[in-house]
Amino acid sequence: GESVGLHLPTLSVQEGDNSIINCAYSNSASDYFIWYKQESGKGPQFIIDIRSNMDKRQGQRVTVLLNKTVKHLSLQIAATQPGDSAVYFCAERNYGQNFVFGPGTRLSVLP
Amino acid sequence: ETGVTQSPTHLIKTRGQQVTLRCSSQSGHNTVSWYQQALGQGPQFIFQYYREEENGRGNFPPRFSGLQFPNYSSELNVNALELDDSALYLCASSLPVGRDTQYFGPGTRLTVL
Numbered sequence: 001g002e003s004v005g006l007h008l009p010t011l012s013v014q015e016g017d018n019s020i021i022n023c024a025y026s027n028s029a030s031d032y033f034i035w036y037k038q039e040s041g042k043g044p045q046f047i048i049d050i051r052s053n054m055d056k057r058q059g060q061r062v063t064v065l066l067n068k069t070v071k072h073l074s075l076q077i078a079a080t081q082p083g084d085s086a087v088y089f090c091a092e093r094n095y096g097q098n099f100v101f102g103p104g105t106r107l108s109v110l111p
Numbered sequence: 112e113t114g115v116t117q118s119p120t121h122l123i124k125t126r127g128q129q130v131t132l133r134c135s136s137q138s139g140h141n142t143v144s145w146y147q148q149a150l151g152q153g154p155q156f157i158f159q160y161y162r163e164e165e166n167g168r169g170n171f172p173p174r175f176s177g178l179q180f181p182n183y184s185s186e187l188n189v190n191a192l193e194l195d196d197s198a199l200y201l202c203a204s205s206l207p208v209g210r211d212t213q214y215f216g217p218g219t220r221l222t223v224l
Contacts, residue, residue: 093211
């Protein structure tokens with residue numbers, strides 16, 4: 001399949017450890033945020049979302065934290081597995097406008 | 112699997128040609144957005160269609176155009192192809208504003224020679 005993100009920032013973690021992927025967003029008026037996972041040869045896959053009236057949201061093995069003061073978003077993955085290896089994108093939306101994607105982070109899970 | 116399908120999977124064109132890419136949205140989703148993803152970058156918004164009308168456009172020239180059909184499927188047309196148009200083209204479907212998580216299809220890889 002095609003490669004996604006040949007020169008992206010890379011985070012390498014040991015299998016079983018927790019991963020934290022960070023994202024700085026640009027628009028203080030953004031009201032909705034999504035984390036996507038993109039594997040090689042596939043489209044972005046929805047992981048978790050959060051609205052601007054929240055600062056934390058948990059899913060299965062994933063947690064998203066939103067700090068509006070410094071315009072920072074993070075994705076925490078618990079007990080990282082080999083299947084978590086992919087490129088992760090944060091996306092922000094200013095209400096009624098389109099989504100703006102960050103540059104992405106490649107997560108590499110080491111055995 | 113999101114239920115969003117795109118065709119074709121891969122496409123090779125030459126500079127100056129025209130191309131049409133197709134997208135079928137997830138069942139019940141009446142909003143379709145198109146994105147261009149260059150190698151090594153995040154997706155960039157091209158435009159969005161809602162109820163067969165364009166509902167927002169990114170910073171792309173007019174040679175990028177689209178359609179949405181009554182069944183909510185959509186087409187992206189690109190005229191006068193340039194080498195820099197080589198990219199993965201992604202379609203995302205969603206419900207209208209308020210329940211608007213976007214779900215992506217697998218993309219169409221366009222190569223312009």
